[in-house]
Amino acid sequence: MSAGEAKEYLARREIPQLFESLLNGLMCYKPDxxxxxxxxxxxxxxxxxxxxxxxxxxxxxxxxxxxxPLNGGQSRRSFFRNGGPGSGKGTQSLKIAERYGFNYISVGELLRKKIHSTSSNRKWSLIAKIITTGELAPQETTITEIKQRLMQIPDEEGIVIDGFPRDVAQAISFEDQICTPDLVVFLACSSQRLKERLLKRAEQQGRPDDNLKATQRRLMNFKQNAVPLVKYFQEKGLIITFDADRDEEEVFSDISSAVDNKLFANKEAAAGPNELDCSLIMDSGDTVYTEFEFEDQEEDQSSFSGYESTGDFSEDLRKSNIIFVVGGPGSGKGSQCEQLAKKYGFTHLSTSDLLQSELLSLSERSKLIKDIVESGEPVPGGIVLELLKEAMVSKLGDTKGFLIDGYPQELKDAEEFESKIGEPKLVLCLDCSAETMSSRHLMRNQSSQNSDNIETTEERIESYYQASNPLIAYYESKTQLCKVDAEGTQEDVFLEICKTIDSFLKKEEAAFSFSPEMQ
Incomplete structure (x- = not known):
């Protein structure tokens, strides 16, 4: 059994979650x-x-x-501290924890200590590489480490979590698995000031993730994620933003007043959904997200460590015709996408093809992906999404739309895509039975001399159903989903899909014609 097959088996049987629950029980009771x-x-x-x-x-x-008790309990309070790398959130978090007698958790430090203590572990060696290049550690790994840390401090009256969450997906995952925070403090600081502070910290502390290339990468990730994350917590009335481009004590005084009012005043006191001043986190050459609508401005398009900046094409991407094509192994989505691309002038983007293409390059990212693939670990969703975005940007202006095959694979992928790129205009689900998919997949494997056997194929199909059912339900609720019977011949299925796309394009054309902006 290969490493990939073993990992798929463990995931399908929910073994990691079982082990986690057993470990939590052991840590809690410490039985003789x-x-x-x-x-x-x-x-x-x-x-x-x-x-x-x-x-x-x-x-x-x-x-x-x-x-x-963290979730709004009477005696215990929790709040997140977030802001760009170098915004001073670590310093302020420690001061707040000391002032109120709260426990302080630095997620970055938590991960760095784990990496140092398990340096010979293959998984943590890969995570170390991910962090050193400025990428986010895998979401579930981060959540697990936070949970285990919280289990060790059951009697704390309050907890300050520094540097988390980094994006909306992490926020949702934390709330689903742990709790909703009582307060979120966001420290807004200009990109130039963040760069200066990080480089100074690198000289003083020598942290591996404070190198110049990783710093640029982390700042770009922060700018992409900051506004959607702030908006998410604004809608919940949990966030307060502060200008961190000021004296340290002045910032601390303002935060203390806010914490006093929110956590220790009467129940009527609330943080309030105060608006984020985007000028505090964006430089003059950056795109400003005002009232969560884009204003086009020039952006410096730089490259570093083998990663190419996609510049500011957010509005163009959001307006593009984006079609997700979802289906299990053997459903025929790849073949259908190729035909549809030719007929309609769409660009077909397959995540597996993008990963293979990247592996053939000589970039730092390709080396990281190679290590991850060889270990049997899944490629982090952030890297896959980045490859997709870069490919989409490269085709803007030369295509009538995008057919995205093999993504999203699960609900959190969809949420991440929407927060960083936009919503798909249409989701095509090629619906056919497990028996049909299995038969087609095995026939294809025989013709290509692929080593997949019946058991492996069935496991892949079962994994697809487990991951896709919540995804399909999500898009059904948003009325973006169109199921196509994929049991017939390739030609019959193609005709059915064409009818759906033709209807979709007519609606898009009609909506464009009657748009107030066109009158």
Whole structure:
């Protein structure tokens, strides 16, 4: 069994979540006989109906559960501290924690210590490379480390989490798995000031992720994610933003007043959905996101460490005809996309092809992807999304739309795509039975001498259903989904898809013709 097959098996059987719940139970109770304790836990798993019924806190009794009180509890408070790298959030977090007697968690430091203590571990070696290049660590890994840290401090009255979340997907995942914060503090600072502070910190501390190339990368990631993240918490009435381009004590005084009013005043006091002054986090040459609408301005398009900046094409991408083509292995989505691209002048983008193409390049990113693929780990969604965005930008003006094949694979991919690029205009789901997909996939493997067997094929199909069901339901609720019966011949399915796209294009044309801007 290959590393990839082993990983797919573990994911399909929910083994990582099972192990996490067992470890949480062990950390909580510290039994004298861990073997006996684990045996009793596994018996409970059987009674519940299997690993898929197990949650992270299944083996933690209600009176010992650490995390629920965080979610608006009477005696325990929690809040996030966020801002660009170098905005001073670490310094301010420590001062706030000391002032109120809260526990301080630096997510960056948490990950760096884990990397240092498990340097021989293949997974953490890869994460170290990801962080050193300025990318975000895998989302689930970060959440798991935070949860385990929280389990170690069950009696704290409050917790300050520094440097988290970094994007909307992380915020949603934290709320789903742990809790909603009581307060989010955002420190806004100009990009130029952030660069100066990071480079100074690099000289003083020698942190590996403060090198020039990684710094540029981290700043670009921050600028892409900051406004959607602030907007997300504004809608929940949880965030307060501060100008961090000021004296440290002045910023601390303002934050302290806000924390006093929000967490320790009467229940009527609230943070309020105050607006983010985008000039605080964007330079004069950057795109300014005002009232969450784009204003086009020039942007310096630089490259570093093998990564090419896509510049500011956000508005153009958002207006593009973007069509997701979803389907399991053997559903025929690749073949259909090729024909559709020729007929309609669309650009067909396959995530697997983009990854293969990147692997053939000599960029730093290709080396990172190669290490990840060879270890059997999935390529981080942020890297896949970045490849997609770069490919889309390169075709703007030369295409009538984009057919994206193989993405999104799960709901968090869809949410990430919408926050960083935009919503698809149409989602085509090639719907056919598992038997049909299995038969087609095996026939294709035989003709190409692929080593996939029946068991592997069935596991891939089952994994597809598990990941795609929430995704399909999500797009059905947004009325963007169109299911196409893919049981017939390739020609019949193609004709059905064409009818759907023709109808979609007519509606788009009509909407454009009657747009107030065109009158």
């Amino acid at each position: 006989d861990p073997i006996e304790y684990l045996e009793s836990c596994l018996q409970k798993v059987k009674e519940l109906g299997g690993p898929e019924k197990v949650k992270w806190d299944t083996f933690v009794s209600p009176e010992k559960k650490t995390l629920p």
